[in-house]
């Protein structure tokens with residue numbers, strides 16, 4: 082008699098938020114979500130994170146803005162966006178209609194900017210949480226200062242916490258010496274979850290013309306090339322904080338998702354993979370279900386932090 086395949090439970094919780102599955106579309110790689118709705122069933126995704134939103138619209142950086150590298154992508158978009166007010170009036174109603182779980186990615190040049198963006202969003206319906214980008218390495222006077230100093234991290238998280246009724250996720254930079262110190266600073270000021278991590282500062286040169294391949298000269302590296310480096314950051318942060326971690330960096334396959342969860346993440350985000358296949362995150366939900374069946378994993382949340390350190394080797 083053939084056995085019925087076991088039911089798989091992909092649900093995860095990020096604090097008070099309950100997601101259908103751990104697959105979240107990452108900021109800046111999924112537009113405002115609505116552009117993907119002809120291709121992707123937005124309501125199937127664990128959540129989607131919007132392109133970074135600022136108080137005023139921004140034109141972004143001069144082109145070229147992206148350059149492919151070995152197993153990765155270097156981008157310098159310059160945080161181009163339509164501004165928070167246009168997002169609320171022009172994009173959010175459609176996202177609500179589509180039944181998406183929407184997380185608004187927020188950034189600013191000053192702490193007051195962050196607070197102002199959150200105040201506009203507080204008046205809007207249909208958002209699940211905020212993701213504070215304190216880690217973007219692309220804009221000279223952007224959030225980079227906050228994410229590299231525990232005191233500045235604490236200051237911006239504290240101000241955002243006071244302004245926000247909704248859950249607050251804080252997205253960290255990977256470009257730090259001691260991720261634990263920054264993670265603890267964000268946790269102690271009231272972050273509900275940490276998102277680890279953003280891109281790595283990078284430079285791509287075209288030797289024929291001796292120029293950078295990007296209009297802004299430097300950019301941020303993402304994609305499979307960064308996966309093992311960021312996964313260690315997730316592992317290190319998970320050792321010292323108690324709030325959930327959302328891991329991202331180079332995720333393409335169901336096994337990649339499982340690896341991040343084993344390292345200590347509660348959920349993951351998918352970024353650069355959308356440039357290869359716009360349906361990458363939705364396909365990962367199906368793939369993860371199959372992966373769980375094949376590995377007799379009944380609950381995906383049961384894998385969290387279950388890395389067997391005794392068997393790990395440094396080869």
Ligand SMILES: Cc1cc2nc3c(=O)[nH]c(=O)nc-3n(C[C@H](O)[C@H](O)[C@H](O)COP(=O)(O)O)c2cc1C
Nearest residue numbers: 107108109133156214278279303304330331352353
């Ligand atoms: C083209 C592009 C634009 C991005 N824009 C943003 C952004 O506006 N805000 C932000 O917090 N992260 C942004 N990111 C970073 C991603 O959300 C993610 O942290 C990073 O790419 C690592 O994940 P991945 O390797 O799966 O792409 C952007 C990444 C790319 C490739």
